[in-house]
Amino acid sequence: MLSHGGFAQSGKALYTNPVGVQAYTFRESWPKGIEATLDTIQSFGITEMEGGPLNGMSTEELRKQLDKRGIKMKSIGADYKMLAASTDETIKNAKILGAEYVMVAWIPHEKTFDLETAKKAVEDFNRSGKILKENGITLCYHTHGFEFVPYADGTLFDYIVKNTNPEYVSFEMDILWVAFPGQDPAKLLTKYGNRWKLMHLKDLKKGVKGDLSGGTPTTNDVALGTGSIDIPAVLKAAKKAGIKHYFIEDESPSYIKQIPVTIAYIKGLKE
Template sequence: MKNRRKFIKASAVLGVGAMLPFQFCSSPKKEDSVATEAILGASKGILDDFGIQLYSVKENMAEDPVATIKAIASFGYTQIEGFDGGKGIFWGMKNTEFKSLTDDLGLDFIASHANTFENLEEQAEQAAAIGMKYLICPWVGPQKSMDDFKRLTDDFNRQGEICKNHGIKYAYHNHGYTFVELDGQIPQDYIMENTDPDLVDFEMDTYWVYTAGKDPIDYIKRFPNRFTLGHVKDKSGDLPFEEANGSTLIGKGIMDFPSILRAGMDNGMKYFIVEQERFDGTTPMEAAELNASFMKNFVF
């Protein structure tokens, strides 16, 4: 399968330049070397598979989702995690059409962020039918009291049961607000301690844990096999620590990803997904390509 993916991606790279309106097609020599490495399918690091959250290239997805996904495949990603950009998680296509697109590119559509509070039965059925692994609740927002988080915890268990009944897993993706003490408790701790491990997994956004002043490694080790997905998202050291919109190219920031990802691998994290939301000196597509190069060559 790996060789097939490399062949597919090489073919995609050779054909994608004429299709895309993006500036990276005329990138400078440094970026050209990255693209060449993707074409050759070179992989010197320890991660055989890694993905990208398509929200990282949301403007490009809104313009042309098919061309964007073809470009993503050409960079060396083997997995994608989706989001609902207003046309559903399949971007206006049927679930089977979207599956054919990703299969043809050698990409595994492993999961999608979605509004799990509406039409979950239908979403779960369609996602499971094409072999997706997860539907993920990406945001609930800060709450006024722990009672609110307790009600949400019950919601997560119910939503997890719906997903399980349809043959797909359910996960919650954190932001920083669940790590801030409220009514004498840490909401994230309560949620993890009171959700059923058979129904609810978690996607750790390492950036938000760190920005909230907590240690991602501590949480990974305290709750083994609960954080089955992880967002690989670095934090710039050139901005105030509390700056919410402070992500940067992976490996260029201040987060210790060798230690974080090692802890993840040792404690049940199966999916490593690139995400970047702030861009300084690169376009989102250029950043996606550079981040893929980092992940392909990542070593401890």
């Protein structure tokens, strides 16, 4: 029997990692109550998170609340400009929360991402990544779709990967933001192997036409397995690449309904 990804099913679970979530998914929920939101996350069986400090609660208290619920904050986000200026605050927050990874989700740029911006990003990532590594933390740049501008025999994303030091800079694949501009997430995972450390699990509504903007209406985020991305192929390639942590990121207004569907889907996949 063949699965959606065209692989023979062995009966063994394809997805065997803990289920994680990106805190941004719950951006409408946090202001209404941090502890209540953490209870909801725990009720989904989620045990890992990517996020960082939250407004309305000290970072030390947040760590206590996470520990109480058996949730580990494996990765925190950092603003590109703040991190380029100083790593101190990021390192402090990562240590308090027990995070091993710091991810940057956006490189500020003019309307079109260009080579000059990519060169500056390489320089900033190499410098910040070195300091983070000296503090036991891995820097990951998160794909956002605008980096796939054609360049040389590939794209500006290829340029960033090839020119950042693998010792100091790794990557987080957001599979929607790789698929949206027309790239193949499974192929890109295979191409760069262990440069990838983290993943955002996301699916794109069927029939959506993508581009290089790095933006799409949030209603185009759908539960995994109901969209246009070949999730089994991605997870198979991710396993081979050695992805360490997976975070569901659902930006849609229906995230509370969609997350259980996503979790049931990935847990039900067979190799």
